Amino acid sequence: MPLETVDNQLLFTPGPLNTSATVKAAAMRDIGSRTFAMREVTNEIIDLLHSISELSSDYSTVLMQGSGTFSVEAMLSSLISENDHVLILISGDYSTRMADICSIYGIPHHLEEFDESEGICPEKLKEFLGNTSEPFSHLLFVHYETALGVVNPYDAIMEVAFEFNLKVLVDCVSSFGLLPVCTTFPNLVAIASSANKCIQGLTGVSFVLVKHNELMIERKKRTLSFDLKAQSKAFMANGEWRFSPPVQILLGLRQALQEYVQEGGREYRYQRYQNLREYLELKLKKHDIFPVIKARLRAPIINTYSLPPGVDYISLSTALAKRNIVVYASKQKGCFRIGTAGDINQSDVDTLLHEIECVIKGC
Numbered sequence: 001m002p003l004e005t006v007d008n009q010l011l012f013t014p015g016p017l018n019t020s021a022t023v024k025a026a027a028m029r030d031i032g033s034r035t036f037a038m039r040e041v042t043n044e045i046i047d048l049l050h051s052i053s054e055l056s057s058d059y060s061t062v063l064m065q066g067s068g069t070f071s072v073e074a075m076l077s078s079l080i081s082e083n084d085h086v087l088i089l090i091s092g093d094y095s096t097r098m099a100d101i102c103s104i105y106g107i108p109h110h111l112e113e114f115d116e117s118e119g120i121c122p123e124k125l126k127e128f129l130g131n132t133s134e135p136f137s138h139l140l141f142v143h144y145e146t147a148l149g150v151v152n153p154y155d156a157i158m159e160v161a162f163e164f165n166l167k168v169l170v171d172c173v174s175s176f177g178l179l180p181v182c183t184t185f186p187n188l189v190a191i192a193s194s195a196n197k198c199i200q201g202l203t204g205v206s207f208v209l210v211k212h213n214e215l216m217i218e219r220k221k222r223t224l225s226f227d228l229k230a231q232s233k234a235f236m237a238n239g240e241w242r243f244s245p246p247v248q249i250l251l252g253l254r255q256a257l258q259e260y261v262q263e264g265g266r267e268y269r270y271q272r273y274q275n276l277r278e279y280l281e282l283k284l285k286k287h288d289i290f291p292v293i294k295a296r297l298r299a300p301i302i303n304t305y306s307l308p309p310g311v312d313y314i315s316l317s318t319a320l321a322k323r324n325i326v327v328y329a330s331k332q333k334g335c336f337r338i339g340t341a342g343d344i345n346q347s348d349v350d351t352l353l354h355e356i357e358c359v360i361k362g363c
């Protein structure tokens, strides 16, 4: 029976993103999971991620099988004790997911909600912490809420947390490697991210950058597979993974990290995504398609736009899907989302624009 072939799709999504041909090609090899070659690949990835993170040598990189959520779960379940008290800043879907994880593990937590389209307000946070009598030990938040495409003010939040003596754990899954963060806050415990967002690797491996001494604190074990401490110990003992490593995905990740560095690092990648977004928005404007989130809150990763007048999301996305183009729905009424991250270029954006124009004109 012939294999069904699926064409390569153009992904204007928040991730998994399009990856380069060289990243995909790097994955086309078999390597034994307990070999010298595999240990070398793992170590190179750990070192590259640490240097990209701009964090000090107080932090270690712990790799984890699975997508970003797996590392967020590992981070929360491994680094918070049962007598800690957590404040979660709710600013959208992914911070709600952090709250779900805390509920499942029985981690005592309180939710402080913010307007999703405005993001976290550090002044409001400061006021809340000034007035509360709850003995919070930790603060959790999401750097870039991907559902609407809203950047939370990382530095200002960290400053408030520092003032109130709170340890901080951040979901940086969609922002890592693209949005700048101040890395010198002593209260930053850990950040989690994954291979398949702005790093442009394949899906299936993620990581936590965690302060060494926090990782070493003795805590009651809640999980076997998600145990960051055990995972880290294994890497340090013999450079091996506790359980089967996602070999091919790791080969792809090493290549993606090398390409990230070759491209010039964070600022260059940011500029490339930013140029694509500016080009896209200039053309979208001509079709009365506009960004709906305030400019100061946006980033060139994924953005929410008004649908073209007279066009609904289902017909637009279905027509685009027939051309192997993927855009995303929005939970905001009358809107949809277009990403400008990943291994895409201006001619890919032209392809998208051409197809959108066809839908509008009904050709």
Ligand SMILES: *Cc1c(COP(=O)(O)O)cnc(C)c1O
Residues within 6 Å of the ligand: 014, 015, 067, 068, 069, 070, 072, 094, 142, 144, 145, 146, 171, 172, 173, 174, 194
């Ligand atoms: C993508 C993403 C995640 C992880 O989602 P997965 O489906 O596990 O890849 C977590 N947080 C944010 C902010 C994200 O954008």
